[in-house]
Amino acid sequence: MRSGVQPSSAVLRIVVVEETRELAATIEHALKQELLDAHVVSDGERGLELARDLPADLVVLDISAPGIDGVETCRHGNSERLTHTKKMTHNRGKVP
Numbered sequence: 001m002r003s004g005v006q007p008s009s010a011v012l013r014i015v016v017v018e019e020t021r022e023l024a025a026t027i028e029h030a031l032k033q034e035l036l037d038a039h040v041v042s043d044g045e046r047g048l049e050l051a052r053d054l055p056a057d058l059v060v061l062d063i064s065a066p067g068i069d070g071v072e073t074c075r076h077g078n079s080e081r082l083t084h085t086k087k088m089t090h091n092r093g094k095v096p
Contacts, residue, residue: 013037017047017065044073051073051082
């Protein structure tokens with residue numbers, strides 16, 4: 001068992017929208033290390049497409065993503081009932 005997560009037959013499917021390649025690769029690697037089904041894309045339009053097609057259990061958005069930004073992507077996702085927004089944060093810091 002990793003990180004206190006209980007074993008389950010269901011795998012959490014996560015879509016991450018992140019435009020910075022290095023950060024996107026770090027996030028994807030970390031999520032897959034936790035045995036999660038991670039799908040990382042670089043813009044909001046592709047994130048919405050994936051959330052529609054999969055469907056996703058969780059969508060993590062870059063607020064300043066190219067194309068439609070994270071806020072607008074969230075609005076579209078909520079209006080289409082693709083996800084339920086629980087918390088939205090903004091981080092201007094760098095990943096170590």
